[in-house]
Amino acid sequence: MENATITDAIVKDLRFPTSLNADGTDAMHTDPNYSCAYVIIVTNTGFEGHGMTFTLGRGTEVVTQACKSLFRLVKGRNVKEIYSDFASVWRALTSDSQMRWIGPEKGVSHLATAAIINALWDLWARIEGKPLWKLLVDLTPEQLVSTIDFRYITDVITKDEAVAILKSNAQGKEEREKVLLKKGYPAYTTQVGWMGYSDEKVKDLCKKYLELGFTAFKVKVGINLKEDIKRCRLIREVIGYKNKLMVDANQIWEVEEAIDWVKRLAEFKITWIEEPTSPDDVLGHARIAAELEPYGIGVATGEMCANRVMFKQLLQARAIKYCQIDSARIGGVNEILSVYFMALKLGVPVCPHAGGVGLCEMVQHLQMWDFVALSGTSENRVIEYVDQQHEHFEDPTNVQNAHYMPPTAPGYSTKFKKQSVAEYEYPNGVAWQHMFKEGIFPEPVD
Numbered sequence: 001m002e003n004a005t006i007t008d009a010i011v012k013d014l015r016f017p018t019s020l021n022a023d024g025t026d027a028m029h030t031d032p033n034y035s036c037a038y039v040i041i042v043t044n045t046g047f048e049g050h051g052m053t054f055t056l057g058r059g060t061e062v063v064t065q066a067c068k069s070l071f072r073l074v075k076g077r078n079v080k081e082i083y084s085d086f087a088s089v090w091r092a093l094t095s096d097s098q099m100r101w102i103g104p105e106k107g108v109s110h111l112a113t114a115a116i117i118n119a120l121w122d123l124w125a126r127i128e129g130k131p132l133w134k135l136l137v138d139l140t141p142e143q144l145v146s147t148i149d150f151r152y153i154t155d156v157i158t159k160d161e162a163v164a165i166l167k168s169n170a171q172g173k174e175e176r177e178k179v180l181l182k183k184g185y186p187a188y189t190t191q192v193g194w195m196g197y198s199d200e201k202v203k204d205l206c207k208k209y210l211e212l213g214f215t216a217f218k219v220k221v222g223i224n225l226k227e228d229i230k231r232c233r234l235i236r237e238v239i240g241y242k243n244k245l246m247v248d249a250n251q252i253w254e255v256e257e258a259i260d261w262v263k264r265l266a267e268f269k270i271t272w273i274e275e276p277t278s279p280d281d282v283l284g285h286a287r288i289a290a291e292l293e294p295y296g297i298g299v300a301t302g303e304m305c306a307n308r309v310m311f312k313q314l315l316q317a318r319a320i321k322y323c324q325i326d327s328a329r330i331g332g333v334n335e336i337l338s339v340y341f342m343a344l345k346l347g348v349p350v351c352p353h354a355g356g357v358g359l360c361e362m363v364q365h366l367q368m369w370d371f372v373a374l375s376g377t378s379e380n381r382v383i384e385y386v387d388q389q390h391e392h393f394e395d396p397t398n399v400q401n402a403h404y405m406p407p408t409a410p411g412y413s414t415k416f417k418k419q420s421v422a423e424y425e426y427p428n429g430v431a432w433q434h435m436f437k438e439g440i441f442p443e444p445v446d
């Protein structure tokens with residue numbers, strides 16, 4: 001490995017004006033401007049690491065400030081030392097004796113951790129000259145597991161067990177890698193049903209994605225039951241009953257309300273209800289899951305799950321049938337790997353959350369590693385896909401026939417194009433300055 005030292009870390013606030021077209025709208029987030037805190041880690045050898053965490057516009061300035069507060073823990077460090085004991089570096093970032101008070105391991109400080117940790121993984125993959133999924137696949141079981149901090153989860157999985165699982169599932173790895181390179185990994189689309197879209201637009205998009213080969217579709221629900229019934233009926237008319245339909249309430253309901261509401265949608269053969277209630281309500285999710293099971297509807301959540309401990313509880317309580325890791329939340333790759341191990345052990349498939357800026361770019365790597373090296377299957381698993389903001393990345397996702405094709409460029413696919421940064425850095429980017437001038441958005445006030 002390159003003997004590089006981290007000389008600098010930079011963070012940028014990038015925002016895209018997605019609210020103008022109601023893209024990304026749901027029951028709780030009615031005007032999101034898809035954004036991110038974008039971290040660049042600079043070394044003395046020319047290698048850089050690019051990482052990010054996803055945000056919705058306002059508040060990104062708080063996350064960037066948290067990143068700056070954490071940079072002191074990585075600046076000046078030798079990369080060889082970091083990657084030979086990555087779990088300790090992860091713990092240093094999440095357990096700084098003063099900083100942890102504003103978490104711990106949740107909220108803004110954990111989003112900032114994710115951005116920095118993701119940049120460190122991108123740097124590692126670039127140094128090794130491999131896409132991240134391949135780096136993960138090629139690490140020995142001991143090396144891979146050494147990146148995980150098992151604190152608070154040893155009652156479900158230990159380091160030794162994780163190594164043993166990887167070793168026992170190693171058979172067939174090469175064949176699975178070949179299958180992956182040839183066929184890619186199955187995707188579903190959420191593009192068809194953002195909350196703010198008209199019926200006509202929903203219909204047209206269903207047709208478009210059917211033609212593109214998609215067989216699973218997700219729609220936003222939760223504001224008006226009559227409208228939801230109408231919308232599900234409309235979508236079923238276009239996609240038929242052979243294809244899968246999932247619904248997503250983005251946390252809007254009470255527990256009882258969720259149960260009653262989703263039962264009313266059962267006639268549309270719903271595969272899962274996503275985020276029915278508060279992301280912290282483990283027992284509420286368990287209750288909803290139990291009530292909806294007879295209807296063949298599973299509960300899915302995870303995009304706002306705070307950390308591995310919350311995931312552990314959701315999995316232990318049988319509160320989720322689908323585990324939706326998010327690559328920009330919890331503490332980045334290291335912590336997400338621990339969730340994959342727990343989910344596998346407790347028999348819950350991982351179906352990553354994606355769609356926001358850079359999320360599709362990242363989660364594909366993790367799920368591909370899972371397919372080749374961990375679970376060894378894509379059965380009952382699928383990656384979310386939304387065709388938005390990919391044009392801003394140097395190595396964007398490549399989805400063919402509703403399958404993510406494996407990235408080949410080194411890194412974690414999270415490096416933005418220079419031009420996109422120049423345009424969308426907030427508030428001084430060219431595009432934002434133009435929109436302020438035109439009165440499309442108000443100028444920010446301090």
Ligand SMILES: [Mg+2]
Pocket residue numbers: 248250274275303353
């Ligand atoms: Mg969702």
